[in-house]
Amino acid sequence: xxxxxxxxxxxNVAEGNPLTVKCTYSVSGNPYLFWYVQYPxxxxxxxxxxxxxxxxxxxxxxxxxxxxxxxxxFHLKKPSALVxxxxxxxxxxxxxxxxxxxxxxxxxxxxxx
Amino acid sequence: xxxxxxxxxxxVKRTGEKVFLECxxxxxxxxxxxxxxxxxxGLRLIYFSYDVKMKEKGDIPEGYSVSREKKERxxxxxxxxxxxxxxxYLCASSPFGEGTEAFFGQGTRLTVV
Numbered sequence: 001x002x003x004x005x006x007x008x009x010x011x012n013v014a015e016g017n018p019l020t021v022k023c024t025y026s027v028s029g030n031p032y033l034f035w036y037v038q039y040p041x042x043x044x045x046x047x048x049x050x051x052x053x054x055x056x057x058x059x060x061x062x063x064x065x066x067x068x069x070x071x072x073x074f075h076l077k078k079p080s081a082l083v084x085x086x087x088x089x090x091x092x093x094x095x096x097x098x099x100x101x102x103x104x105x106x107x108x109x110x111x112x113x
Numbered sequence: 114x115x116x117x118x119x120x121x122x123x124x125v126k127r128t129g130e131k132v133f134l135e136c137x138x139x140x141x142x143x144x145x146x147x148x149x150x151x152x153x154x155g156l157r158l159i160y161f162s163y164d165v166k167m168k169e170k171g172d173i174p175e176g177y178s179v180s181r182e183k184k185e186r187x188x189x190x191x192x193x194x195x196x197x198x199x200x201x202y203l204c205a206s207s208p209f210g211e212g213t214e215a216f217f218g219q220g221t222r223l224t225v226v
Contacts, residue, residue, distance in 0.1 A: 009153070032212035043117075043217040044156075044203065051212035090155060099144045099163060099207060100171070101215050105155035 002027045004074075004091045004104040012110045013081045021076040021107050023091030033074040034092040034101065035065055044090065050074060061085070081111045116140070117218035119204050125224045132191040134221050136204030142216075143209040145187035147171075147179065150201040150220070162187055163209070194225045 004025045013019045025031055035047040048059025050067040058064045065076045076089060091104040120135035138145065144163050148156040148171075158171030160179040168179050176198060180188040187206075191198055201222050205215040 006155075034214060036217075043219045044205075046214040046216070049212060049214055092156075094212060098161075098169075099209060099213065100158065100161050100169070101146070101205075101207070102158060102172075103148070103156035105153065 002093070002095075003102070004033070004093050006089075006091055006104040006107045008107050009105075010108045010110065012112060014112050015083055016080055019078050019081040019085070019109065019111070021089050021091075021109060023074045023076065023104060025072050025074060025091075025093055027093050027095065029095055032094040033065075033067060034094070035059065035063070035074075035076050036090045036092060036103075037061075038088040038090065038106075040087070047076070047089075083111045083113050085109060086111045117204055117206055117216050119202075119218040119221050121221050122219060123222050123224075125226060126191075126194050128195060128225055130191075130194045130225075132194045132223065132225075134189040134191075134202055134204075134223070136187045136189070136206075136218055137185050138187075138206035138216070139185065140206065140208070140216070141184065142206035143184075144207045144213075144215075145181065146205040146207075146215060147177075147187065147189045148203045148205065149173070150203055156203065159189065191223075194223075196225050199223060199225045 033050045036044045055067045147159040162181045178190045204218040207213045207215040
């Protein structure tokens with residue numbers, strides 16, 4: 001079945017250190033890939049997406065992600081973590097035959113002060 | 114700003130009741146979605162609608178139905194609520210087009226007792 005996988009349920013990073021939240025995909029064709037964030041008691045917010053073109057995508061709040069076709073990955077990164085980045089992060093995918101967006105299971109990111 | 118409004122933040126219903134969850138978007142989006150969010154399972158797509166009166170089943174449609182009589186409104190119906198439908202329900206909308214991101218409502222936490 002086509003899907004995205006987030007191999008880590010939780011990631012802990014010290015404030016100021018770089019952070020990475022991992023996502024790999026198993027989708028045929030040319031997928032669209034997304035990252036969303038969910039802060040406590042709030043709805044999901046869109047961070048960034050890859051459709052085509054430049055493999056490095058920049059998004060909101062200083063986040064970026066790199067599309068790597070050979071490794072089928074779309075990891076989310078930030079050079080210097082903030083305590084306020086602590087949240088639940090979801091990777092998601094879509095394909096161009098319809099507009100459905102399918103989500104991974106999520107990774108909880110804890111930034112330690 | 115895009116606004117997706119879900120009619121209730123919290124609902125408590127009894128087993129066997131018919132439950133309606135309402136969602137309204139104000140950006141004239143073609144696509145609307147219903148997901149449920151459960152810890153460790155991420156977001157799972159229940160139903161998707163790409164136009165008025167049009168719908169597609171998602172990954173977990175059993176026990177649910179939907180209605181889209183107007184473009185801005187997408188209702189999720191639990192025909193006979195069961196305790197295993199206790200969850201957070203998230204509505205989203207997106208415009209038609211390749212790789213368009215979805216905008217989410219605040220969610221409805223439904224408890225079935």
